[in-house]
Amino acid sequence: MTIEKYQGRLEPGDAFREWLAGILADRLPDPDGKVRVYRIEPASHVVCRYEFADGVSVIGKFFGAPTGANSRYNPRKAMKNEYSRIQRVSGFIRVPGALAARSRFHAVLVTEHIPGPTIQELIAAKAPLYDHLTGVAHLLRRLHDNTRTSCNREREFAYLHKVLDQNRLTQPLRERFNCLLGAWWHSSRISRDEGCMIHGDATPSNYIANDGIWAIDFEGSRNHAHPIRDLGILAAEIKASSANARAEGFIGHLLWHYCSSEEEFRHYTRDLPFFMALGYLRIARLPWRAAERDWLLQEAEACLAAGPR
Numbered sequence: 001m002t003i004e005k006y007q008g009r010l011e012p013g014d015a016f017r018e019w020l021a022g023i024l025a026d027r028l029p030d031p032d033g034k035v036r037v038y039r040i041e042p043a044s045h046v047v048c049r050y051e052f053a054d055g056v057s058v059i060g061k062f063f064g065a066p067t068g069a070n071s072r073y074n075p076r077k078a079m080k081n082e083y084s085r086i087q088r089v090s091g092f093i094r095v096p097g098a099l100a101a102r103s104r105f106h107a108v109l110v111t112e113h114i115p116g117p118t119i120q121e122l123i124a125a126k127a128p129l130y131d132h133l134t135g136v137a138h139l140l141r142r143l144h145d146n147t148r149t150s151c152n153r154e155r156e157f158a159y160l161h162k163v164l165d166q167n168r169l170t171q172p173l174r175e176r177f178n179c180l181l182g183a184w185w186h187s188s189r190i191s192r193d194e195g196c197m198i199h200g201d202a203t204p205s206n207y208i209a210n211d212g213i214w215a216i217d218f219e220g221s222r223n224h225a226h227p228i229r230d231l232g233i234l235a236a237e238i239k240a241s242s243a244n245a246r247a248e249g250f251i252g253h254l255l256w257h258y259c260s261s262e263e264e265f266r267h268y269t270r271d272l273p274f275f276m277a278l279g280y281l282r283i284a285r286l287p288w289r290a291a292e293r294d295w296l297l298q299e300a301e302a303c304l305a306a307g308p309r
């Protein structure tokens with residue numbers, strides 16, 4: 001569950017505060033008013049909401065202040081990458097406006113704040129989900145359709161192998177995965193003709209419901225990827241967060257509303273298990289999901305074992 005913790009105020013004269021006020025100058029009737037700071041958790045970087053007295057709120061994501069296990073990246077490059085990706089996709093999907101980025105302040109990216117629950121929060125609250133999932137499906141479809149290229153098939157398989165490595169499996173289990181992946185590799189699935197730019201980190205916490213669906217967190221966005229990677233990751237996340245009979249219905253609904261015909265639905269349904277396996281393996285490597293690890297690995301193996309059809 002996302003939590004906002006009050007951290008204090010930014011006082012006048014504070015360099016970061018003055019910089020923020022400068023960016024927002026035309027929206028703030030009183031640039032010298034109070035600025036409250038709230039830390040948002042969980043997040044893999046320091047992420048804060050800055051609330052100005054006039055009801056204007058922005059989000060600061062500090063790439064130079066990682067909180068998760070992954071600190072081996074170039075913060076400045078990651079900041080610039082997310083900034084330019086948000087700008088690129090803002091013409092065809094709903095994303096918070098990217099307002100500014102600055103290396104000097106721990107590589108911060110400032111975006112507009114979108115109030116509203118994330119899909120993760122809606123799942124946790126057992127709130128009605130179907131309409132929101134339709135929104136996510138349409139958003140992903142627009143993202144993919146507007147960025148069509150070829151798919152780097154080698155990279156899709158290499159990524160799955162990398163996530164397997166991060167799971168540090170026993171040798172026999174790893175060999176079983178290698179063998180299953182071999183069958184997928186020699187099949188005609190995951191076509192090279194079906195590439196696009198993907199969101200990359202299609203987890204339920206990266207979609208916000210506010211009069212339609214908004215996507216955030218484009219740090220993991222990639223070009224020349226397979227579109228069903230986003231759907232598979234999201235499907236595995238949904239199954240792992242609402243491990244009950246509802247999940248199957250949600251996943252079918254998501255894919256159905258993503259597809260433009262019954263034929264396409266049948267086609268992409270065959271690619272889905274490969275990317276759902278990837279989704280389960282991504283979750284299985286997380287230390288705070290250790291209690292579910294065995295189940296997640298079994299699901300991943302079962303997905304791949306269903307085989308390329």
Ligand SMILES: Nc1ncnc2c1ncn2[C@@H]1O[C@H](COP(=O)(O)OP(=O)(O)O)[C@@H](O)[C@H]1O
Pocket residue numbers: 002040042043044045047059061096111112113114115118205206208216217219
């Ligand atoms: N523009 C935004 N509007 C509202 N909430 C946001 C926004 N950006 C981030 N958040 C909140 O902060 C959390 C972490 O931000 P995110 O960009 O996803 O970073 P991380 O890479 O750490 O997951 C999100 O899951 C969401 O709850």
Ligand SMILES: [Mg+2]
Pocket residue numbers: 205206217
């Ligand atoms: Mg995120």
